[in-house]
Amino acid sequence: MMRFRGLAVAALVGLSACSAQERNFVGAGGTGGAGGTGGEGGAGTTTPSSASTGTSATTGCMRSEDCFNGADDDCDEAVDCAxxxxxxxxxxxxxxxxxQPGVLVDATEPCPDGFTxxxxxxxxxxxxxxxxxxGCTPNPTDCAADLYLYANTSQCEADGGLRGGTLAKRVGFPCDGVPINNGFVIWGGVRVAPFEVIxxxxxxxTAVPAPARWAESKKLCHASAAAGCGAGEVCVPKLAPAEQCALVSGSATCSGYGRRESDWFRGYTDTRTxxxxxxxxSGGxxxxxxxxxxxxxSCFDHAQISQGDRYCEYAYSPPAHxxxxxTNPTCTARTSLSGSLDPTGQSTLCCVE
Incomplete structure (x- = not known):
């Protein structure tokens, strides 16, 4: 990760039972302000709570403070953490x-109280x-063979290297009945060249880019807009129900703040085509x-010759096919990818362990 040297980040302030070196949200920070007197037509004894327990019909004040809404709910002139x-x-x-302080949860989880x-x-x-x-669909394999005629039987029998003769005709599977020696040429045999495989x-x-996928997704739930703290402080639940973290855009350092630092992103750009x-x-x-x-x-019933072999006997006006x-081929699909897939919105997440 790139680090901005000299980035000023404040250390967590610990309670009397937790030193600042622990850099832990739990128990961090100062104490709340002194409580005021109850509102007119005051309510009975209150207990620490972040949920109201009723409203006075006389004053409109709550019987207890909602600790994370930035309001003086119970009209005692002390707000939230104070x-x-x-x-x-x-x-x-x-x-x-x-x-941005908050807690880290799975992307599909709801945000807990105090972090909404x-x-x-x-x-x-x-x-x-x-x-x-x-995708690909194989087409039937076709074959073609070049036939070479020998002038006489002696020439055919002497061609041990199977390279002699004069090119007469290329044949395929259909038979047209036309003699390979045109019906008139005296010949002494035929050689079959290696087949052409078609x-x-x-x-x-239609080719499309593979879907963009993230290996991991999380959600930072921001600390609620609570009040009652000093400058540069936020009021948050003392015992958070999830991993407590703080987020800043760009590449930064968590030195003096969190014990674990990691890079995350907020989206991506996709220019792939x-x-x-x-x-x-292949393989046919x-x-x-x-x-x-x-x-x-007549096209049939005289002799069969393998590719790369010869036949050194006589046939009268012989056609061939x-x-x-x-064997049909196997197919491999081809396409090329251009452009790029790039994460955007780099952010640094600092978390306590």
Whole structure:
């Protein structure tokens, strides 16, 4: 975390039973002010409470003080922390300049009594890489074979390297009945070159950036707008029901204030876009396909030849075509991500442990 050196933050003020070095909200701060006399038509004996126990019909004063609303509810000229009624449940807390004191709860929890002046959602651990939404459908694999004719049988038999002959025709699965030697050329055999594998996929869907996600979310419940404390202090519950913290915008230091310091954020900006979906086909093959050589303008039943092999016998005006079943490809969806996902509203959270 970047730290602003020399940032002035005030230490928590401890009660007589808690030293300032503890930097703990619980028990921190000064005592409340001296209590005044009750209002006209006064109520009976009061007990420390933050909830009213009724209103006098004569004076309109509450029978006891609401300790966190910034008002003199019981008309004794002592407000909130300064009212003896609040001595057991409220305490003045020294608040560092620009820091917002409060308690930290889960983002979905309600704010507890005494911390209802406002809420700030905090987040950390932003993620959201890659794109989603693309799909691919494999198309049937096709095959093609180039056939080479030998001038005579001796030439065919001598071609141990399987590189000879003259290119005659490229054939596929349909048979057109046309002889590979055009019906007139004298020939002595045929060689089949390695097959060309024709594989493809059809892209489906629309690419969108993966959702932005926070690994952790919390809520800082701001200390209520209470009164009755000195300058630079706030009146808060003495025994907070949640982890007590203070928040400041930007990168700061908690030195002399909280025992635990962490970076949080309040939102993010998302400029990510994804390119159109595309697909890469792989794994298709023609390993189970053969060339079928016919005879006398008929496509069938004379001989079958594997890719990269030869046939050194004679057939009269032989057409040729492919037979067998190719292996279909597998598909990999492709898209590219541009732009960025960036957290915003960096804040420093200082908490007591």
């Amino acid at each position: 009212d003896p009624d609040c001595a057991e449940g409220a305490v003045c807390l020294t608040a560092p300049t620009n820091f 002046a406002g809420e700030t959602l905090l987040f950390r651990g932003l993620s959201g890489s890659g794109c989603e939404g693309c 594989q493809s996929c059809t892209a489906t869907g 994804c390119s159109s979906c595309s697909c890469t086909a 093959d023609c390993n189970y396909v053969r060339v079928e050589l016919g005879n006398d303008y 492919l037979v067998g079943t190719p």
